[in-house]
Amino acid sequence: MSQAGVHISVLYQPVIDALQPHADGRYIDGTLGAGGHAAGILQASAPTGRLLGLDADTKALAVAAQNLARYGERALLIHSNFENLKSIAAANGFDPADGIVLDLGLSSMQLADAERGFSFLSDGALDMRFNADNETTAAELVNALDEKGLADLIFEYGEEHASRRIARAIVNARPIETATQLANVIERAVGRHGKIHPATKTFQALRIAVNRELEVIENVLPQIVDTLAPGGRVAIISFHSLEDRRIKNFFKSSERLRVLTKHPIRPTREESIANSRSRSAKLRVAEKIL
């Protein structure tokens, strides 16, 4: 069993195998988290490989800094959204890069942090920002959008069919300040069927909206291709179809990439059992050809 809040890297070995890190290589991890994949890249590229790690969350960056301290100056960690990847890489000697990894979404540390409001099991304020410097929180969206705006957001980013019913219940229950309050409003509106909490898709939708998750992926994909050296590889793990579709279509349509995963790599049965967070993960890999 994993301890709550300890992050276990998803598809760890497949990511390292995909990137084939080597000494003297330059690598970028755009979603550092606890630094698990980053540590694997630094180990495999010893003694001279270097890694640039980004995270939008300063708390994650502090954990990664501790976990990667033993690699000294081989690891350079910067607080930033990965949508600035190209300019940060260029400014720090990581353009061109030999490999780039993104492991999207949130970490177990963030999910377990009650103050962040990512989980409907915690009574934290409904925040959901990866970067605490950003302005809009989930509570602001939930309390300010009109009913149609809320329903559209929940339908589009959550692929939730009960979006209208949920939006109406939210509007009637406002103001909503905490994650559990929202989860309970949704459960009362649509009932509970099966094991998955009825608020799951609405929470996903709010997180995507608060962090502009689909927009930042679309912004970073061309930057990754520009930044990779010819022969360099990109590995991206996504956790829902809205992200995966964008990555798949971009890889397929780019003339500068050769797709190495005709079908996405999925966790083994053993990994899914050991780490339930990995269950929906899909890894896609491509190589820059020109």
Ligand SMILES: C[S@@+](CC[C@H](N)C(=O)[O-])C[C@H]1O[C@@H](n2cnc3c(N)ncnc32)[C@H](O)[C@@H]1O
């Ligand atoms: C799933 S965790 C990464 C875990 C990491 N691969 C590991 O092995 O420890 C995702 C991390 O990416 C960060 N993140 C998500 N979207 C981001 C973005 N657009 N820019 C920078 N960091 C982001 C989150 O704050 C979180 O710490």
